[in-house]
Amino acid sequence: MRAYEALFAGLVLAAGIVYEVMARQMPRGKLGYPGPGFFPTVVGAFLVLTAAACLIQALLTGRSRGSAPAGQGKAVPAPRDRQAVRVGLFVSLLILYALTLQPLGFPIAIVLFLVAATWVFGYRRWFPALGIATGLAVLSYLIFVLWLKVPLPLGILSDVLD
Numbered sequence: 001m002r003a004y005e006a007l008f009a010g011l012v013l014a015a016g017i018v019y020e021v022m023a024r025q026m027p028r029g030k031l032g033y034p035g036p037g038f039f040p041t042v043v044g045a046f047l048v049l050t051a052a053a054c055l056i057q058a059l060l061t062g063r064s065r066g067s068a069p070a071g072q073g074k075a076v077p078a079p080r081d082r083q084a085v086r087v088g089l090f091v092s093l094l095i096l097y098a099l100t101l102q103p104l105g106f107p108i109a110i111v112l113f114l115v116a117a118t119w120v121f122g123y124r125r126w127f128p129a130l131g132i133a134t135g136l137a138v139l140s141y142l143i144f145v146l147w148l149k150v151p152l153p154l155g156i157l158s159d160v161l162d
Contacts, residue, residue, distance in 0.1 A: 009055035016051050020044030034148055089120045105155020106145075111137045 023044045026037025097113040104112075114133035115126070123129055144150040 006058040013051035016047035102153050105157045106152040107137045
């Protein structure tokens, strides 16, 4: 059993259940006219299902990821210490994102977060990463602010986007 993976999946599952319970307390509306709880309910359900699947997988398999013989096309994972550094950097980015969300605003903060996260996970082509992050920020703005009417902070862009 992969104890750390099972523990992490269990923690994510518990967080997902709490998130889903909180989302269900919000009005969901209908598909054509979604309420503020519609998207959180969908995300919560996806989080619970995904975490449950990961927990089951971690409990059922005893093999480590890197145990396949060489040459069978299986990617060799990064050493554990490198993975820990990546996780630490990613958590730091999440905290930094939360701290900059109000002053910078959602569009700028999410673009910076996504570009930095792609760098943390090994993608080093800045121009495509910036394009993808900007596209996701625009799509998120359209979905959350314009369609779902979620009042995301606009920060320094409030005069331009309001």
